[in-house]
Amino acid sequence: MSQIETILSLIAQKxxxxxxxxxxxxxxxxxxxxxxxxxxxxxxxxFKAGVELGASMPKATASEIAND
Incomplete structure (x- = not known):
């Protein structure tokens, strides 16, 4: 189970x-x-979990964004 799936499952339960x-x-x-x-x-x-997860992830560089 991915991190996102785990978070969603916990939210659904709680x-x-x-x-x-x-x-x-x-x-x-x-x-x-x-x-x-x-x-x-x-x-x-x-929403709060997404904000926290996004804040903890490394930011993409300009060259990475250009390659997408």
Missing amino acids: HLGIETLETRRSDSLDFHDTAVWCIKDALEAA
Whole structure:
């Protein structure tokens, strides 16, 4: 599991009460009734995690950007 997948799974568990983000091919396991304030909390946590992850990554040089 990648770092991003791990972070998303932890956010889903903590804020949404979702055990796993894996598809289990069962409506009762794959669809969830979630309060909007829980979704808002999860989105805020994901945004903050992205900011922290982005801040910790090395910045691209001008030549690296030009090669993309």
